[in-house]
Each structure stands twice: as structure tokens, then as C-alpha cells.
Amino acid sequence: MKKYLFLFTIGPVQSFIAQARKTHDLWAGSKILSDLIEYAIYALEEKVKTCKIIFPHKEIKSKPNRFIAIIESDDPKGIGMDIENKVKDQLKKLSFDIVKKYANFDISEIFFEQIENFLEIYWVILPYEESDYSELYGKIEGYLGSIKNIKRFRQNSLDCVESYRKCSVCGQREALFYRKSDKKPRNISFQAQEINEFRLNQGESLCGICFIKRFYKTKSSSFSSTAKIASLSWVEKLTQVEIKEYKDFFKNFGEELFFDENLRKEHLIKYDHYKDDENLEKAKKYLNNLYKKYGVPSKYYAIVMLDGDSMGKWLSGEFLSDKSHLRDFHLELSKKLGEYTDKTKEIIEGKGELVYAGGDDVLSFVNIDHLLFVMKNLRDFFPKFEEIKNVKNRNKSSASMGVVIAHYKMPLSEVIKWARKMEKEAKEDKKDKNKKDKKDKKDAFAIAVLKRSGEIHKIKYKWYLNGKSTVDIIKSIVKSIIDKNFSSTFTKVLADELRRFKYDVNEKFIKSECKRLLKRASNPNEVSLKSNEIEELSDKLLDLFVESYSLQNFISTLNIINFLSKEVGELNDN
Known part of the structure; x- marks a missing residue:
């Protein structure tokens, strides 16, 4: 039997994951693709006795x-087709099981069409020789790119009928499941089925794909809501007795009820929390007492x-x-990224929810009390590829990060x-015009704060300024304000002055x-004690100014420092 290099991919990725109304949709989109790749690897190893998975590392849970694998076979094309069909069958099976469990009706033809036409599977197989790994890897990536440029188009039988309602989440496919509010939604096709399940909002309509995401592993897996992420550190201050007593005022509890703005009868009825007027009034008084005792939770995550x-x-x-060692490098790289995945889970645990950690990329929800800690540690523990044998001098691995801070009620999409x-x-080259260092790009983080009022602040910095952690600099300034060493007014006044200049x-x-x-x-009675x-702090602010990409970037930094000092309850160091 001959050896072959086998590259296998499943999509779509970004659209499938990003099309989400709930945090569970986002998590499920990532988990489904990861589980399908895991299944594909398992199916390949079952089918081919001689099989070496090069990338990713098998221990990575969120694949x-x-x-990419090296296989031995007399029928490589048959192997590729077989794995592709098995992955499609696996998606059909889990989709069928979910619909039969939660919808309990005869599955329509259009549902199967939506499932059948959803996956974008591409694979390439090339004859393999040990000495040709580097050259073959370049070819196989090139061939894959060429194949993806040939867009496949398959039209579902009802998706072309504009009179029918589209899915509330993706807005692309025909809605097949809905939960009515006061009346049945208009323009629902005759094949759509009513689902009286709290996981669907009243009036929400879902296609087959988005329905599968919404109900995927809901019994064994529960992903936190944005309200739960926002209130996480505040809830940790409460005793278990207080939590239980407060939850008892409601029929079904959701963490958004820790925010008094949601203690309205119409809201409780809509989301199936309402018991009666008496319990609602008791809940309002109880929550008010918790606020007096522990302060008010932040509404941002x-x-x-x-x-x-x-x-x-x-x-x-x-x-x-020496590219002849590329295969060994891939194996070592795969191992390091697998170790980083485990470290990522450790960093996020108890501080938010990890959506995925697929090696070199991470997506997570984080409580803002822990945000600066999580940012710094995710970057600091990113694997050092330069430690792998055969890497050229001066080439070092790095990572860039995008962060957005938003109100828990802002649409997730x-x-x-x-x-x-x-x-x-964060990855764009926005270096200062006065700097001549052309390598001054990437290895940076960018933060956006989307305030409920509509005001937006954005900043970007390199991870390190003159050998010092930029995140630590920001963190120390925020901490001084939180600890009441200084009033936050100085950031606002300085920002206002700079706008005029x-x-x-x-x-x-x-x-x-x-x-x-x-x-x-500062406190007038302690000025002498605070001179150092x-x-x-003046030096730290100066560092941020000098290394800022623009004056506006520095002004936004002051505004974000001011925002964090008000919203963060207590900066966490672990």
C-alpha cells in the first residue's frame, strides 16, 4: 500500500459560530464542528490501520x-469519500435525535435538505514520500485553497420562496420551528411546527440548523448566559442560603433576575419566571437588601x-x-498547542466561560472583574514556538487579541x-508615523467598550511597553482608583483637556x-504620603501616552480606565 498526505476540513466556520442569539448557540456552533472533526479522525483511524495524525494534537478537546494525517491505502479517493459521507451521516443522526426528542413530529423533507446542504467539506489527498513533506504540505494547502474558490451552491426547495418566514437567527434558511407569542407568527410555512419550549423565545422562529444548535447537548451541557457572566463575581459574595431564598421567589430562575430592571411582571411571564404578585414584591425587597449589603452587580461582561x-x-x-524537518516541527507544534489548550481552560475556569480553545485560537466570555488577569495570562502562556528545534534566530511566536466589553442585554451577534x-x-499595522520599525505590528491587543448609552471607546496597544506589561500598567492605575487612593475624576479631566489640544x-x-x-x-490630608x-502613576500614564498609536487612542484609554474603575467590583489577581 502507498502512503498519502490527507488534509480534511469542515465548514462553514465563522458564520455557523457567529450566527447566535444566545450564548448556547455560540458554544454549540463551535462544539458541533469540533465534535464532527473528532468523529472524522476516529472514523479515519477505524478505516485505515496505518494512520498518523499530524495536526491537531489528539488531546485537544476543542479541535x-x-x-492533516499520513495514511496508507490502496484507495485514497475512496477513503476521502467515505470519511466525508460518515461525517454527513453523523450530523444527520444527531439532528434526527434532537428533533425527535424535542419536537416529536414527523420530520419534513425540507429539514433533511437543510441538514444535507449545510456542511462544506473539502479534502485533498496527495502521494507521500518522507523526504517530500515540506513540498507536499505547500501543495496540499494550495490545492485546498483552489477547491474552496469553487463555490458549491445548493438551493433548498422552500428557501427560494420569499413569502415564507426566514430563521430568526441566521436569516437565511426557511423557519421550520417556532414558539408563538400572542398568536402564530405570520408567514410561517405549513411545514413549520410549534415548539412550546422555554429555550425558544416567544415569537422566535428557527431553521433546522439553528434549532439543532439551540438544543445540542442541553441536558449534559449548560452554557452561561451573558447575565450570568456579568454577575458572576457579585454572586460569589452571596451565601448559598441567600441564593436559594431569592431563587424560591420564581418559577424558573435565570441570572438576569439579579438585575432589578428585570423584576417586571411582563418580563417574568414572557420568560416563564412568574409565580404570583406576592412573590414578585418579596423578590424586589429581597434583592434591594442584597444590593445594600453587597453593592450592585455590573451589567457588563x-x-x-x-x-x-x-x-x-x-x-x-x-x-x-531547514524545511526538511517540517513534519517534526508540526508534531512538536501540535503538542505545544495542545498543552496551551489545557492551560487556557485553567486560566478561564471560574472567571467566565470558554467557548473554544482550538490550539492557537481562543474564544471566551469573561467577567470584567477578571478581564485584565485573563488577558495577560492568555498572552503570557501562549507557547513559544522559537523553543522548538530548527527555528531560525529572532523568529518568535506571538498572539493578538480582540476584546469587547458590552452590556448583557446587547444583541449577542x-x-x-x-x-x-x-x-x-489588533493584527493591523497601525504604528506611529514617527517610528521606523516595520516589524511593529501584530502581537497586540485591542479593546472596545460598547456602553449602553451608545458611546464607544476603542484602544490598541502592544502587549509590552519598554519591557513592561501594558495590561499591568492599566491594571495598576484602575486598582489605585478602586482602592480609593485617587478619584477617577482625573482621567475625565485629562481626557477633556486633551480633546481641546x-x-x-x-x-x-x-x-x-x-x-x-x-x-x-488624592486625599488632601495624605498628599505627602502619596507623593511617590x-x-x-504619572510615569505609567506617560508610558501609555508615548506608546499610544494616536492621541485619540490615549484619550480613549483614559475613558476606559475610568469605565473599569466604576464597573469593576474588585480586580482579581488569580
Whole structure:
């Protein structure tokens, strides 16, 4: 039997994951693709006795949407077709099981069409020789790109009928399941079925694919809502007795009920929380007492997206001194990324929810009390590819991150778009015009704060400024304000001053104004005790100004520091 290099991918990725109304939709989209790749690898190993998975590492739980393997076979095309068909059958099976369990009706033909036409599976197989791995890897990636450029188009029989209602989540496919509100939604086709399940919002209509995401592993897996992520650190202050007593006022409890704005009869009825008027009034009084005792929980949470920089170049062997060792490099790289996946779970645990960690990319929801800790640790523990044998000198791995902080009620799809936008901005080259270092790109983070009022603040920084952690610099300033060493007013006043000056600002002015405003913002009776701290914080603000990509970037930094100092309950260091 001959050896072959086998590259197998499953899609669509971004659209499938990003089309989400609930956090569970987002998690399920990622989990389904990961589970299908896991199944494909399992099916390949069952089918082919001699099979070596090169990438990703088998221990990675949240697998990326592709794998590359070396196989032995007399019928390589048959192997590819067989694995593709088995993956499609696996999706049909889990879809059938979910619909029979939660919908309990005769499944329509259009449902099977939507499932059948959804997956985009591409694979390439090339004859393999040990000495040709590097050259073959380049070819196989090129062939895959060419195949993907030939777009397959399959029209579902009802999706072309504009008079029928489209799915509330994706807006693309025909709605086949709905939950009525006061009356049956208009334009629902005769094949659509009513589902009286709290996982569907009243009036919501879902296609087959989005229905599968909504109900995927709901019994064995539960993904936190944005309200739960936002209130996470506040709820930790409550005793178990207090939590139980408060939950008892409601029929079905949801973490959004920790926010008093939701203690309205119409809201409770709509989401199946309502018991009666007496329990509602008791709940309002009880929550008010909790606020007096523990303060008010923040209504904001964060989405964090991290992605390894220049991964295509690393995988192609561009940074290796000898490409003939590319296969060994891939194996070692796969191992390191597998270890990083485990570390990622450890970093996020108890601080939010991990959607996926597929090696070099991470997506997670994070409580803002823990945000700066999570950001720093995800970057600090990103694997050092330069430690792998055969990497050229001066080539070092790095990662860029996009962060968005949003109100828990903001539409999730919009927040995800912003997270991807900030990740893209972090990777863009926005170096200062006065700097001549052309390598000054990527290895950065970008943050956007989307305030409920509609106000937006955006910043971007390199991870390290003169050898010091940028996140630590921001964190120390926020901590000084939270600890009431200084009033947050100095950031607002400085930002207002800089807006008037526009571009005519120098370092001497910034340092002088920072010291003056910090002195005014500190306790008058303790100024002498704080002189060293004033000097230290002034230096840190100056570092942020000097290394900022623009004056507006620095002004937004001051606004975000001010925002965090008000919203963060207690900065967490572990």
C-alpha cells in the first residue's frame, strides 16, 4: 500500500459560530464542528490501520475545523469519500435525535435538505514520500485553497420562496420551528411546527440548523448566559442560603433576575419566571437588601478572542532554518498547542466561560472583574514556538487579541462582530508615523467598550511597553482608583483637556498635567504620603501616552480606565 498526505476540513466556520442569539448557540456552533472533526479522525483511524495524525494534537478537546494525517491505502479517493459521507451521516443522526426528542413530529423533507446542504467539506489527498513533506504540505494547502474558490451552491426547495418566514437567527434558511407569542407568527410555512419550549423565545422562529444548535447537548451541557457572566463575581459574595431564598421567589430562575430592571411582571411571564404578585414584591425587597449589603452587580461582561500571529507562515515552515524537518516541527507544534489548550481552560475556569480553545485560537466570555488577569495570562502562556528545534534566530511566536466589553442585554451577534473587528484591528499595522520599525505590528491587543448609552471607546496597544506589561500598567492605575487612593475624576479631566489640544501635545505636558491632576484627585490630608505613588502613576500614564498609536487612542484609554474603575467590583489577581 502507498502512503498519502490527507488534509480534511469542515465548514462553514465563522458564520455557523457567529450566527447566535444566545450564548448556547455560540458554544454549540463551535462544539458541533469540533465534535464532527473528532468523529472524522476516529472514523479515519477505524478505516485505515496505518494512520498518523499530524495536526491537531489528539488531546485537544476543542479541535479546529481541520486535520492533516499520513495514511496508507490502496484507495485514497475512496477513503476521502467515505470519511466525508460518515461525517454527513453523523450530523444527520444527531439532528434526527434532537428533533425527535424535542419536537416529536414527523420530520419534513425540507429539514433533511437543510441538514444535507449545510456542511462544506473539502479534502485533498496527495502521494507521500518522507523526504517530500515540506513540498507536499505547500501543495496540499494550495490545492485546498483552489477547491474552496469553487463555490458549491445548493438551493433548498422552500428557501427560494420569499413569502415564507426566514430563521430568526441566521436569516437565511426557511423557519421550520417556532414558539408563538400572542398568536402564530405570520408567514410561517405549513411545514413549520410549534415548539412550546422555554429555550425558544416567544415569537422566535428557527431553521433546522439553528434549532439543532439551540438544543445540542442541553441536558449534559449548560452554557452561561451573558447575565450570568456579568454577575458572576457579585454572586460569589452571596451565601448559598441567600441564593436559594431569592431563587424560591420564581418559577424558573435565570441570572438576569439579579438585575432589578428585570423584576417586571411582563418580563417574568414572557420568560416563564412568574409565580404570583406576592412573590414578585418579596423578590424586589429581597434583592434591594442584597444590593445594600453587597453593592450592585455590573451589567457588563467581556468577550475575548485570541489568535496566534502568522500561523500560516509557521505551518508552512517559513521560519525554519531547514524545511526538511517540517513534519517534526508540526508534531512538536501540535503538542505545544495542545498543552496551551489545557492551560487556557485553567486560566478561564471560574472567571467566565470558554467557548473554544482550538490550539492557537481562543474564544471566551469573561467577567470584567477578571478581564485584565485573563488577558495577560492568555498572552503570557501562549507557547513559544522559537523553543522548538530548527527555528531560525529572532523568529518568535506571538498572539493578538480582540476584546469587547458590552452590556448583557446587547444583541449577542453584534457583540461577536465587534470582538472579531477588534481582533482584526489588533493584527493591523497601525504604528506611529514617527517610528521606523516595520516589524511593529501584530502581537497586540485591542479593546472596545460598547456602553449602553451608545458611546464607544476603542484602544490598541502592544502587549509590552519598554519591557513592561501594558495590561499591568492599566491594571495598576484602575486598582489605585478602586482602592480609593485617587478619584477617577482625573482621567475625565485629562481626557477633556486633551480633546481641546488635539495634536499639539508633548510628553512634558502630559507628565506635568498627570501629576497636577493626580494631586488634586488624592486625599488632601495624605498628599505627602502619596507623593511617590503620584510620581509612579504619572510615569505609567506617560508610558501609555508615548506608546499610544494616536492621541485619540490615549484619550480613549483614559475613558476606559475610568469605565473599569466604576464597573469593576474588585480586580482579581488569580
